């Protein structure tokens with residue numbers, strides 16, 4: 001689609017000037033969807049453009065945007081997403097035309113511009129999707145090898161099932177939060193090496209996991225698997241995702257059923273959902289898979305996406321953050337299509353708005369690791385920040401931010417920040 005898709009043409013410009021800056025995350029080629037509110041307004045659906053938000057509820061109400069009534073005057077994207085790919089496409093084309101420098105409909109209507117274009121600085125971003133289910137995969141070979149080495153056996157770091165199965169676990173949807181929401185340090189069980197029984201207390205090894213996530217747009221019915229070749233058509237779009245992790249709880253509790261309280265306290269996502277149409281020009285080849293996956297996990301063509309990713313940490317009183325990781329989504333071994341095909345192959349159904357985490361995105365170099373666990377070798381070799389402070393794991397008051405963008409020719413398609421500040425734990429009793 002990308003060749004003929006006028007909405008992603010690199011030379012397209014908007015009359016919203018801030019969208020044309022080379023470093024804007026929200027050029028006219030992006031048009032991601034989010035849910036926002038303002039001082040006097042109820043939550044509603046908008047599209048990011050430069051430093052502003054286009055209010056789709058207003059435009060649909062005025063009859064300028066043709067769509068089923070009311071899907072945008074909502075506190076989540078779910079009703080819009082449920083309309084399906086033909087509607088996503090039609091709304092994207094209409095919004096692109098309305099924001100294009102060559103179109104006068106909105107550009108030439110001062111009154112409508114005033115009510116439909118909201119400065120991002122005056123809006124609060126809300127969780128964009130009501131998430132019925134959250135699954136987290138484990139699809140970076142580098143990450144799985146590094147954690148296998150730290151938690152288990154360096155000589156057999158990658159378990160034999162890893163190269164055959166896009167490994168995942170069922171996460172906790174209720175604690176998925178939008179960027180900007182503070183995260184309370186969790187209390188839990190910690191097994192100290194020199195003690196026989198666990199102690200109860202505040203997590204001492206609080207960590208990030210630099211991930212992306214995708215949102216299911218076209219669900220499958222119970223009993224009807226999604227074929228791998230069809231799977232991308234079921235995806236509405238992508239977000240950045242921080243799978244906050246309590247490494248000390250995790251090391252004790254994960255045998256044999258996997259992570260539980262180590263990952264249930266918070267998962268932060270970025271506020272804007274970047275659509276697969278916007279990502280299409282950045283499609284690239286996934287790493288070669290050896291052994292060849294079983295037939296139900298095979299798909300021809302390119303299914304990776306070139307998304308540059310960063311993690312930053314800013315201590316409470318620091319003037320600026322320190323970038324602690326630079327990686328790329330294209331390193332992932334298992335693709336989103338393979339994850340969705342595997343998730344549903346048993347007949348498991350998905351629902352509109354389901355969130356699928358990629359798994360921690362680590363790359364091949366020491367500066368491309370997606371967790372502090374890996375960067376610091378489980379806390380043994382702390383990282384040094386710009387302020388001179390050291391971090392083995394996250395401390396109270398630290399602000400952690402993920403950033404992600406696709407670099408086009410003269411423009412970038414970004415996700416907006418995925419941020420959280422750590423609050424001290426409640427007193428442990």
Ligand SMILES: O=C(O)/C=C/C(=O)CC(=O)CC(=O)O
Nearest residue numbers: 137138139147148209359360
């Ligand atoms: O290897 C392990 O025991 C656990 C690794 C993880 O922390 C699980 C996880 O969240 C999956 C991922 O992000 O890749």
Ligand SMILES: [Ca+2]
Nearest residue numbers: 136209243360
């Ligand atoms: Ca994870």
Ligand SMILES: [Mg+2]
Nearest residue numbers: 243263266267
């Ligand atoms: Mg989580």
